[in-house]
Amino acid sequence: MNRKQKSLQLTLVSATLLAVLATGCSSNGNSNSSGTATSPAPAGTATGTGTAQASPSAADANYPASMTYWVQMNGNAGAIMKTYNEMAAYQEIEKKTGTKVEFQHPPTGQEKDQFNIMLASGNLPDVVEYNFGSTVGLSASQSPDALIKGKQLLRLNELIDQYAPNLSEVLKEHPEFKKMITTDEGNIYVMPFLLGDELLSVVNGPIFRQDWLDKLNLKVPTTIPEWEAVLTAFRDKDPNGNGKQDEIPFFMNLNSDYDLNHLFVGAWGITTDFYNDNGKVKYGPIQPEYKEFLATLARWYKNGLIDKDYASITDAKLKDNKILNNEVGAYSGFAGSGLGRYLTLQKETNPSFSLVGAPYPKLTEGGANPLGQYTNPFTGYGAAISAHAKNPEQIVKWLDYKYGEEGHMLINFGIEGVSYKMENGYPKYTDEIMNNPDKLPMSQAMAKYFQSGWNGPFVQDKRVIEQYYTIPAQREAQKTWFQADHSKQMPSISLNADESSKTASIMNDVKTYRDEMFNKFVMGAEPIENFDKYVKTLEGMEIEEAIKARQAALDRYLSRK
CATH class of the missing domain: 3.40.190.10 (Periplasmic binding protein-like II)
Structure with missing residues (x-):
């Protein structure tokens, strides 16, 4: 899909007034527009996106x-x-x-x-x-x-x-x-x-404690090495000021961070699922780059940069407690529920608490633009x-x-x-x-x-979400996250009956094994040197058949008229 398609500049009377309020967001929003009231153009007036249709009477x-x-x-x-x-x-x-x-x-x-x-x-x-x-x-x-x-x-x-x-x-x-x-x-x-x-398709991304960055005189990181340096400082330099080394530099959420928004893994130009590489379907977890991604997380986990309990935390309230109790330095979340809501909740009790949306990190300075969250x-x-x-x-x-x-x-x-x-x-x-x-x-x-x-x-309508995000940090975060690369996003392909029946059980087994091995590699229970063995196991599970099925579906999608 062409990610360069023009953004719709829509007027009141256009029949194509389009936009989205992000699903899952649960915070306030506002646009500080002001001025005097004006009347809409008459029905049927030509606009930049076509001619609006006058609404007929019921009869x-x-x-x-x-x-x-x-x-x-x-x-x-x-x-x-x-x-x-x-x-x-x-x-x-x-x-x-x-x-x-x-x-x-x-x-x-x-x-x-x-x-x-x-x-x-x-x-x-x-x-x-x-x-x-x-x-x-x-x-x-x-x-x-x-x-x-x-x-x-x-x-x-x-x-x-x-x-x-x-x-x-x-x-x-x-x-x-x-x-x-x-x-x-x-x-x-x-x-x-x-x-x-x-x-409006981009509503989720990495978030940092801006007040912690300010206290330690650090800038928002933009590369994987810079992330590691900032997380290390969060671990060692007591940014929450309680005299204890109890900070959680990065709170990791498996479903959100990787399957949803490709955080970190996108720096290597891959995802944790199927992606579209110039018309060719690939499965991220068997790519060589995935090994480097796992090795990085394993090092961070070993060095205390990632929440040690990440694999066992499935209750959203536990995440809330850690963030609101001044323990977490960085995480990923929605501009609404993951940024605006926390700022609102902390406004009275902890006025110094501030958050900032960080860019999806590149692998290195000057490197390729990383992948990020995008909803079709x-x-x-x-x-x-x-x-x-x-x-x-x-x-x-x-x-x-x-x-x-x-x-x-x-x-x-x-x-x-x-x-x-x-x-x-x-x-x-x-x-x-x-x-x-x-x-x-x-x-x-x-x-x-x-x-x-x-x-x-x-x-x-775009103007809904413009007003839903009342806090400037929400709007700025969304703009920052949008800078990521979305060109490898898989469109909404459809498997036919034969493809579906052949690959449904394959992918159930593959995803279960992928998640199990992700935790083992990150936690050090499985040495990263066994990555090739892991890939061969996935191949034995017939992951290639699943790739072929999605390639056929993508080919059909691209040929639609």
Whole structure:
């Protein structure tokens, strides 16, 4: 995928107002825009990204009178409502379209089981909003193509062409999106959730205690050797000032640091999983560079630069305790939950506590740009339509409303004059969101009015996350992390039934063995000299078959039109 694609410069009336509020972030955010209110351009005005579609009246659009809609209840919404019908945006959409929606929310934690039960029974509601990307390659019978062939879900290509002018405009302006949402067999299976700006795909990275760096007169490290030097200083020079050598220089989180954001391993130009090296699929853990990466971590672990308990810490509260108790010098995390939240929690009790987002480290000064965290603009999430729906044309029209001018503003910002006000052409959240009078956290205040705090069948507006990150350190961290290389990111490929059945058990065994040996190498239980033996074991597990399957899937993806 071309990582140089232009960032979308979107105006209020464009049908392609796109962006994302990072999934998993749980902190506040703000953009310090100011000015006087201006009126939006008239509907149908040409903009830099195309021509916006005027929202038709309910009578003219022939929206459905009613529909059933299955969707997981977001946690922030669930804390303050029983159904999305209570959300202000959906109440207003009902007024605009005349459509009464019966939302069906599965019990929290049972979403996947309920999804499987629905498929097995064949008793599907009109609309199913789900992350279909979580099933692709894992269950051949649940792949979108299989569900369409089995007459459980509808192919949407022709319906979108005829009845979804707003989404059609998005796909016309950005053919890379159409490529992403189309399967290898040429099917579009959902009205998609899309990230419209590359900056919004980057939400996680390395974080340092800025006050510790300042106390020791150190700069934010940018290379692997500089990291080692800074972590050593954290270990030896008592930056927390308690007179004890109890600092944890680096708190390591396996899933986040390596599988998610390629921290450290990306300095060697590889990942801990499959990656795309100029169209060739490679598996990072069998590359020679992976041996050097392991050797570096093993040295750091032996020298006390990494938390000795890292392998046994799975509870997020334990991480919170270590960071908030002034023990941790560096870690990785989200700009929201991993940076903004800690700064907010420490503001009163430890005002000197400060954090800074660090760049992903290069291997050496002047070396190649390291790999970093990146989320593909489309990952399989969206709203599918049941093959048993009686009025799919009308349902597509209703879903398309949220990709247009009115729907976009409602689903991203809520009610003008209540949850946001236009200031100099910018939809700025009011105190109802930023300083909720009922003391609701910002994430819950957002959920009360609109859906853009998580995902759904719409395109998210960049201006949401600009305001969600209230603290300058959050916005600066995101910009810093974005400088990493994202060119080797694997697109959202789809394994066919044969590839899936052949490689599912292979990868289960491979990942189990990879994780087991990672810990052994890092902790010194297995000498790094046995790396070649480890690689041969993975080869014996048929890792090459898994690589071939993903190569075939990548080739198909790259040939999509």
